[in-house]
Amino acid sequence: MKTTKQIPKTLIYEEFDGHPIYRKGYKDFILGLKKIEEINMGTSQLQYLITWSIVKFLARELPDGYAAGSSELGLHLTKGTNFAADIAVFREGVLNIGFQSTNYSDVPPNVVIEVDVKIDESDYFQTQDEYFHKKTERLLAWGVERVIWxxxxxxxxxxxxxxxKWESISWDIPFTVIDDYEINVWELLLKNGFQV
Incomplete structure (x- = not known):
């Protein structure tokens, strides 16, 4: 795509081997069809409910010392490769955060949970499947024990x-997040106000 319009950094979602991976909708900005504030920077209501339901469950069920949170934690895998994690789960003693901890995490979470694909893959990947497969492979090779989409x-x-070993299951089947802690996405949604 030829363009002379500068792409703002806020439209970069991740960086993969030095290549910017842009947010969905960034091409509409380049073509002048949307203003920057019209590009969806956040998540949908359903993505929010899924993320919030999982984090709420983990915060309630995991013992003290575990850390489970969501806020697009920045993960610095290597120079030129920086990912965002919808939910990151750390076992006790893995994170050591102080006032100096203002950069992306260079410590792999034990578990990364992603809710949907939020990027425009067309500039660097052939398909969304290629994107989430390659991201998953890189996270596992970096030291993440389990990646869940x-x-x-x-x-x-x-x-x-x-x-x-990767397993694809219906979201109404329980699966292990970390150690012996299992979740069932569908049950969590229903418990947290999902309207059928």
């Missing part, structure tokens, strides 16, 4: 424990 459109969950 929740896809709201297909109502499926992908659980990847290592580079060789």
């Amino acid at each position: 929740v896809f709201s459109a297909s109502r499926r969950v992908l659980v990847a424990d290592n580079l060789k």
Whole structure:
């Protein structure tokens, strides 16, 4: 796509091997169809409910010392590769945060949970599948023990424990997040006000 319009950094969602990965809708900004404030920087209501329901459950169920939070934690894997994590879960003693902790995390979370794909993959990846497969592979190779993707459109969950074993299940089947703590996305949604 040829353009002379400068792409603002706020439209960069992640960086993959030195390549910017832009947010969905950034091309509308380039073409002058939307203003920057019209590009969806946040999540949908359903994505919010999924994320909030999982974090709420983990905060209530995980013992003291575990950290489970959401806020697009920045993950610095290597020079030129920086990802965002919808939900990151750390076991006790993994995180050491102080006043100097103002950069992206260079410590891999034990678990990363992603809710849907929020990027325009067309400039660097062939498909959305290629994007989430490559992101999952990189996170696992970096040291993340489990990567979980929740896809709201297909109502499926992908659980990847290592580079060789990935499992795709319906989101109404329980799965392990960390240690012995299991969740069932559908049950959590219903408990937290999802309207059928």
